[in-house]
Amino acid sequence: MAITTPEPTRLLDLTRLVSRAGRPMTGVDRVEFAYLDNLLQHGDLWGLVRSSLGYVLLDQAGCAALRERILDQDWGPADRLSKLRKGRHPVRRQAETYLRIICHDRCLPLRLSRMLARHLPMGVHYLNTGHSNLTERVLSALRLRKARVAVMIHDTIPLDFPEYQRPETIAPFRAFLGRTCAHADVILCNSRQTADEIGRHVPGPLPDRVIAHLGAPVPHTGNAPKGPWNGPYFVCLGTIEPRKNHALLLDIWPDIPDAHLLICGNRGWENHDVFRRLDSKPERIHELHDLPDDQLFALLQGSAGLLFPSFAEGYGLPPIEAAALGVPVLCNDLPIFREVLGNIPVYADASDRYLWQTTIIEMADQQRTGLSGTQAFIPPSWDEHFKTVLTLI
Structure with a gap:
């Protein structure tokens, strides 16, 4: 008789997706959403969001509700509290208002450790795929829960090609990479290239690195918009x-x-x-x-x-x-x-x-001449990606 190992309780950081509410999804956003979509089908899932006014904790139902709102962008109106922070995108204000309505718990930054201790078991598995919110405060709170930490590194471009980056982003990325290599149990790499570059930038022992190509489902197409272009x-x-x-x-x-x-x-x-x-x-x-x-x-x-x-x-x-x-x-x-x-x-x-x-x-x-086209290509799938990743985290 086959023995099945129960799925661990997982805590997925969803800070990036919420911070970019109302804007077109980037590649990194799509990865974080793919993790949300998939992990909802695998055991007990919680979500952590650093909002403008502190931390928000979502249970399984809250994570599912957030997924639906990301798809339909129907966040509802922003409340007065969301308007205390100036300069925020109006849709982000609506999203943070919605999170406060559906959340399981929320807290000011200083009380993050206590909030996690109230709801999450020891040994919770934490995943961060968005290059966001991996701060010393979060890591300290996770250590108190003896969490297993997995962080995805999408690339090291800020260090490889600083000339193509905003100058103010280079030092924070270097610090983020250093925290990842110092505290993560597993580094998720989207390619062999990324895994190699991490090793080049961070001397000394590194956490386990797993290479899992990102899923790229065949895109769904609708009706192409019309325009003044014609011919090729x-x-x-x-x-x-x-x-x-x-x-x-x-x-x-x-x-x-x-x-x-x-x-x-x-x-x-x-x-x-x-x-x-x-x-x-x-x-x-x-x-x-x-x-x-x-x-x-x-x-x-x-x-x-x-x-x-x-x-x-x-x-x-x-x-x-x-x-x-x-x-x-x-x-x-x-x-x-x-x-x-x-x-x-x-x-x-x-x-x-x-x-x-x-x-x-x-x-x-x-x-x-009708000769356009390319040879058949089957893109990497999210199923393949998660078969690799979920055996480790």
């Missing part, structure tokens, strides 16, 4: 920031005959020259933002290809999602894409403008 068009998907290297595409597009470029993403930081060029409305280049996922993926599916000249990526979901849809991919030659996608994309060094130009022209011609 290409999609560039991602936040408009220096690391994503939109400047390369703006430089070469006047020499791409007839084809249109759809830049899909919100504007980021310190990219003033690119913003200025986009504001000038260059011919056959269209900036789109805040599209629902089904419309975005419908646009991608109808395109001649995804263009992804990013200088650095921790995982890089857009090329994986495009390949899952059978859309050709042209991307910078980065190790993470070789690891996950193999020979599916066309690789071109981001410094080789002529190669990018000629390859894009060839991809446009292939779509015109």
